[in-house]
Amino acid sequence: MDLPLEDLDQALRSRAARVIPGGMWGHQNITRMPVGYPQYFSRAEGCRTWDANGRGYIDYICAWGPMILGYGDPEVEAAAEAQRRLGDGMNGPSARLVELAELVVDVVPHADWAMFSKNGTDATTACLTIARAGTGRRKIILARGAYHGAIPWCSPSVVGVTEEDRAHLIYFDYNDIASLENAVDQAGDDLAAILVSAFKHDLGKEHVLPTVDFARRARALADATGAALIVDDVRAGFRLDLGGSWECVGVRPDLAAWSKAIANGYALAAVTGNDRFREGATKIFTTGSFWTASVSMAAAIATISKLRRIDAVGIMTRMGQRLRDGLAHQAARHGVGLQQSGPVQMPLVLFEGDADRRLGHAFCLALLERGVYMHPTHTMFLSAAHTEADIDATLAATDEALAAVARL
Amino acid sequence: MDLPLEDLDQALRSRAARVIPGGMWGHQNITRMPVGYPQYFSRAEGCRTWDANGRGYIDYICAWGPMILGYGDPEVEAAAEAQRRLGDGMNGPSARLVELAELVVDVVPHADWAMFSKNGTDATTACLTIARAGTGRRKIILARGAYHGAIPWCSPSVVGVTEEDRAHLIYFDYNDIASLENAVDQAGDDLAAILVSAFKHDLGKEHVLPTVDFARRARALADATGAALIVDDVRAGFRLDLGGSWECVGVRPDLAAWSKAIANGYALAAVTGNDRFREGATKIFTTGSFWTASVSMAAAIATISKLRRIDAVGIMTRMGQRLRDGLAHQAARHGVGLQQSGPVQMPLVLFEGDADRRLGHAFCLALLERGVYMHPTHTMFLSAAHTEADIDATLAATDEALAAVARL
Numbered sequence: 001m002d003l004p005l006e007d008l009d010q011a012l013r014s015r016a017a018r019v020i021p022g023g024m025w026g027h028q029n030i031t032r033m034p035v036g037y038p039q040y041f042s043r044a045e046g047c048r049t050w051d052a053n054g055r056g057y058i059d060y061i062c063a064w065g066p067m068i069l070g071y072g073d074p075e076v077e078a079a080a081e082a083q084r085r086l087g088d089g090m091n092g093p094s095a096r097l098v099e100l101a102e103l104v105v106d107v108v109p110h111a112d113w114a115m116f117s118k119n120g121t122d123a124t125t126a127c128l129t130i131a132r133a134g135t136g137r138r139k140i141i142l143a144r145g146a147y148h149g150a151i152p153w154c155s156p157s158v159v160g161v162t163e164e165d166r167a168h169l170i171y172f173d174y175n176d177i178a179s180l181e182n183a184v185d186q187a188g189d190d191l192a193a194i195l196v197s198a199f200k201h202d203l204g205k206e207h208v209l210p211t212v213d214f215a216r217r218a219r220a221l222a223d224a225t226g227a228a229l230i231v232d233d234v235r236a237g238f239r240l241d242l243g244g245s246w247e248c249v250g251v252r253p254d255l256a257a258w259s260k261a262i263a264n265g266y267a268l269a270a271v272t273g274n275d276r277f278r279e280g281a282t283k284i285f286t287t288g289s290f291w292t293a294s295v296s297m298a299a300a301i302a303t304i305s306k307l308r309r310i311d312a313v314g315i316m317t318r319m320g321q322r323l324r325d326g327l328a329h330q331a332a333r334h335g336v337g338l339q340q341s342g343p344v345q346m347p348l349v350l351f352e353g354d355a356d357r358r359l360g361h362a363f364c365l366a367l368l369e370r371g372v373y374m375h376p377t378h379t380m381f382l383s384a385a386h387t388e389a390d391i392d393a394t395l396a397a398t399d400e401a402l403a404a405v406a407r408l
Numbered sequence: 409m410d411l412p413l414e415d416l417d418q419a420l421r422s423r424a425a426r427v428i429p430g431g432m433w434g435h436q437n438i439t440r441m442p443v444g445y446p447q448y449f450s451r452a453e454g455c456r457t458w459d460a461n462g463r464g465y466i467d468y469i470c471a472w473g474p475m476i477l478g479y480g481d482p483e484v485e486a487a488a489e490a491q492r493r494l495g496d497g498m499n500g501p502s503a504r505l506v507e508l509a510e511l512v513v514d515v516v517p518h519a520d521w522a523m524f525s526k527n528g529t530d531a532t533t534a535c536l537t538i539a540r541a542g543t544g545r546r547k548i549i550l551a552r553g554a555y556h557g558a559i560p561w562c563s564p565s566v567v568g569v570t571e572e573d574r575a576h577l578i579y580f581d582y583n584d585i586a587s588l589e590n591a592v593d594q595a596g597d598d599l600a601a602i603l604v605s606a607f608k609h610d611l612g613k614e615h616v617l618p619t620v621d622f623a624r625r626a627r628a629l630a631d632a633t634g635a636a637l638i639v640d641d642v643r644a645g646f647r648l649d650l651g652g653s654w655e656c657v658g659v660r661p662d663l664a665a666w667s668k669a670i671a672n673g674y675a676l677a678a679v680t681g682n683d684r685f686r687e688g689a690t691k692i693f694t695t696g697s698f699w700t701a702s703v704s705m706a707a708a709i710a711t712i713s714k715l716r717r718i719d720a721v722g723i724m725t726r727m728g729q730r731l732r733d734g735l736a737h738q739a740a741r742h743g744v745g746l747q748q749s750g751p752v753q754m755p756l757v758l759f760e761g762d763a764d765r766r767l768g769h770a771f772c773l774a775l776l777e778r779g780v781y782m783h784p785t786h787t788m789f790l791s792a793a794h795t796e797a798d799i800d801a802t803l804a805a806t807d808e809a810l811a812a813v814a815r816l
Contacts, residue, residue, distance in 0.1 A: 012506050018521075019509040021686050025523050026695025028500050041502055044495035052503060063497040064697055071495060087452035087479060089471040089673045091781060092436050094449055095460065098420050101427040113426075115433050118526040118675055119696040125559050133568035150695045151533050151559065157693035160541035164575035234697075260697050265497045267526055267675050267698035278429050285565035287434025287558045288527040289472055289642075289668050290675035373499060 008052040012040045026150065027064070027378075034361035034376065036368060044071035047385040049373065057373035058390050060347075062381040065235055065260035068316075069306055070385025076264045079302035083295045093292035100297045103304055104272060109243045110252035111272035115281060117291050120234035121149030123257035123269040124195075126286045128153070130255060130273065131193035131228035134280025139187035142195040143174040145202045148232050156203075168192075174200040175214045184221050193228040193255075194218050198236035198245030199343065204357075204377035206350065207342030215251040228254040228277060234269070235379060237261060238307055239316055239345040244272075264303040266296035312384040313345070319391050320344030320382045326395040327402075334406040345382045349374065351405070359405050366401035416460040420448045434558065435472070435786075442769040442784065444776060452479035455793040457781065465781035466798050468755075470789040473643055473668035477714055478793025484672045487710035491703045501700035508705045511712055512680060517651045518660035519680035523689060525699050528642035529557030531665035531677040532603075534694045536561070538663060538681065539601035539636035542688025547595035550603040551582040553610040556640050564611075576600075582608040583622045592629050601636040601663075602626050606644035606653030607751065612765075612785035614758065615750030623659040636662040636685060642677070643787060645669060647724055647753040650716055652680075672711040674704035720792040721753070727799050728752030728790045734803040735810075742814040753790045757782065759813070767813050774809035 013030075016023045016039075023039075024030065030039040038051035047070055049059045062068065069076060083096060097116070104114040117123055128140055148154040152165035172183040174196070184191060196218060200208040222229035231253040233245050238261040241247040254277050259269035267290075273281055306312070321344045331338035336359075337352030351359035360376040367374050372394050374380060421438075424431045424447075431447075432438065438447040446459035455478055457467045470476065477484060491504060505524070512522040525531055536548055556562040560573035580591040582604070592599060604626060608616040630637035639654050639661040646669040649655040662685050667677035675698075681689055714720070729752045739746035744767075745760030759767035768784040775782050780802050782788060 008503075012503055015506045015510065019506070019513045021521050021523060021681075021689035024501070025689075026693060026699070028695065028700055030500065039500050040505075041498035041500050042494060044498045049495070049498055059499065061499045063499060066497050066697055071498075072493075077492075084485075085480075086450065087457070089474050089675075090449035090452045090457055090479075091467065091469045091471060092438065092447050092449050092459075093432070095416075095420055097448075098423045098427070102423065105427045113429050115429060118698070119530065121696060122527065129560060129568035131568075132570070138570050150693055152537060153560075155693050160537035160539075160688070160692045162540070162546050162576055164572040167572035167575075168570055265698075265701070267497075267701065267704075273429075280568070281429035281433075284568045285434060285558055285563050287436065288529060289474055290526070290673075291434070292436055293673070293675065296675075 009038045009040050012052060034365055036365045046070045047383055047390055057368070057371050058394050060372070060374045060380040060382070062383050063265060065381050066265045068238055068261035068312065068383050069264045069303060070383055071265070073264055073306070075306050076299050076302045080266065080295050080299045083298035086294070088295040089290055089293040094294040096294045096297040096301065097292060100301050103301055104270060107242050107304060107308065108272050109247065110254070110256065110274055112275045113273055113278055113281065115271045116297065117269045117286070118267050118288055119269055120257065120259035121151055121154070122288065123234060123259055123271050124148045124154065124232055125151065126271045126284070127230045127255045127257050128193060128195070129284045129286065130271065130277055130280045131230060133284045134228065134277045135192045135226060137190045137192040137227070138168040139170055139190045140168060140193050140195055141170045141172055141183040141187055141191065143197065143200070144171040146174065146197045147202070148195065175208060175211050177214055177217045180214070180217060180221065184225060191225050191227040193230050194222050195230045195232060198231060198233045198240065201235060201342065201346070201379045206339060207348045207379065209343065210246070210249050212249045215246055215249040219251045222254065230255045230257070232257050234259045236346060239313065239381070240343055241313060242304070242308055262303065263296050263300035266299040268296040268300050307384070310384060315384045316345040316382040319386045319388070320347060322388065322391045323347065323394060326391070327398055330395070330399050330402050334402045336402050336406050342379060347380050359408060362408055363401050363405050366404045367397050370397035370400060372397045417446050417448050420460060442773055444773045454478045455791055455798055465776070465779050466802050468780070468782045468788040468790070470791050471673060473789050474673045476646055476669035476720065476791050477672045477711060478791060479673070481672055481714070483714050484707050484710045488674065488703050488707045491706035494702070496703040497698055497701040502702040504702045504705040504709065505700060508709050511709055512678060515650050515712060515716065516680050517655065518662070518664065518682055520683045521681055521686055521689065523679045524705070525677045525694070526675050526696055527677055528665065528667035529559055529562070530696065531642060531667055531679050532556045532562065532640055533559065534679045534692070535638045535663045535665050536601060536603070537692045537694065538679065538685055538688045539638060541692045542636065542685045543600045543634060545598045545600040545635070546576040547578055547598045548576060548601050548603055549578045549580055549591040549595055549599065551605065551608070552579040554582065554605045555611070556603065583616060583619050585622055585625045588622070588626060588629065592633060599633045599635040601638050602630050603638045603640060606639060606641045606648065609643060609750065609754070609787045614747060615756045615787065617751065618654070618657050620657045623654060623657040627659045630662065638663045638665070640665050642667045644754060646715055647721065647789070648751055649721060650712070670711065671704050671708035674707040676704040676708050715792070718792060723792045724753040724790040727794045727796070728755060730796065730799045731755065731802060734799070735806055738803070738807050738810050742810045744810050744814050750787060755788050767816060770816055771809050771813050774812045775805050778805035778808060780805045
């Protein structure tokens, strides 16, 4: 493909270096990625995105999860636009709030109620606060290495964080029942909550689904101690099961945190809970200036309704399986040791014996050149807008990329 | 006016009682207000809003601050719509991020850089984390009773909050130099930041502007100790001075938190800082799934550009002064002891000797009946969409409302 005469991505990076610390904050700082990834994007539609230099990609990051029906899905956009003409943020919520809460309670089996906010971190933090308010206790046990947000109690970094910010956290190893029990013992009669991710999706590590035994044990321990079982479904929500990701293992939490895909890209997060924690949720003070804004709620209603109607989980599962099977077949043919993990709708693709990521980076860069955007270490995302033709076009690119990796 | 046959607000409250804890969370729970206020809204345009029952109001809450150019301002909406057609959340930011950061750095004298997020609380929390990262220290001193957000370190409630969440906070009294000095002494060599609101705008209490002496002393103490001076401009930002509210007292912070009015209602927040804290801001990890979304940034560019072009601060000052003068004149005529405080663009109207809020509630309810939405205890907001005709229509209503209060 022809590169533009001017490298707009590089020009924007130079300008950003002056007015944005480090050029970009957080996980979207491209210096965390192999050289060759674009920092800036100019356009997105369906399952495709274009970088600032105009190069188009079939997208397997989906805006880091929020895009689930396709960028600019017409049904979602029409609902958002209709609400926008009426009003977005006002002095209070609109009827959309009640309609959305009713829909969520209808779709999510554990939910007797719902509350809404803007960030995944808002939702996980509110879950902790509700659990503490509801139990009158302080300790939270959670899995080592799990990502639950980016404020001091949960940030993956400790820069600017004080010891006290994490004073009441006790860690266990995901899927390790003995370590879970040990953590519960340590918390003693001060256990407010057991906090678990939908599945183990730590950065750069093989993704692992919860075992049924682990999930049941977490539920039983919460019941025995009176603590809350919280599932952090921010990343996985709406891709594994519309009713919550632990429906897959037959275990229902007391509280769950949601965000990302809930409104197909509109900024929204949610906490759902059961009646045992309704009083705790009522007593806490949590709010934000934009939390009752109606456009994102109208978008969420349209998103969840369409996800249910078209069986989006089914579509993503079929497309994800097609991608996984194709990759496995190609890897065997090229003699490359591929380590595919995570649910097929949220794949992670690693290479065996690739501690320095040399193979993973080469693979992803070869894909970028061929118009496919994958990530070497982060959970990826399928959407309901990915078609068989998109998967097959992707597999044509991966075949060449794996051939290149095989030559390294 | 005619009420609808059906009370839609009440119907929505009944439905919400089932699926939302307490019917509503946070400051927007109408049970915090006198009986008679609507919980639900159906529409907003210019400086007017309509509740779920179709009753229209001239609005002095402005969606709790975010609306500053008028609901649905055509310039802001056109910019947002143009960006929406390209893309909102994508795998990285668009050029709008760089353009917005450049604009903010241009408009805000203390700013050498900017970062963006979604909630005011995101911004105040990032300021603390940056100050701690930049200084390697832990203590934050802040004014007793000030509102800086709604997560455990700063929430006005302690329900679900642990002691450790506030372990490194030391309190002083706003505008009280001796108590500020005492707090700085207490922090010793562990002082990371002095955090101040743009002005004292505690709920239900007379609002007070910072004195020049207090502001200068805060700046001098930060300089002498190497701590950061942080101005929380979330509520006041863009209404007192586009360059930051402490420009009014000639003192520049090292860091400032912004949100609310920055994008005329689109969910966005910002941290600005100077070069002394660029490294701290670079080192911390802060992020969110929707933080690089471009539509809110396009809206912010349009909002700030228009605010500057039309001298919105001047408009709000003139309209606010017209309202204040009119109210003062009416109160004197009716023999009612009115206590008007805060900058005229962000007024608080209290009644003398009204500890139980009987007069304030009666005043506000009388205004509601007359199509004016004011708040009895919270900072109110003027916008650049309020015209002389709107203020005069408001004053016609306040004249009757004050007459009613005078009869109590």
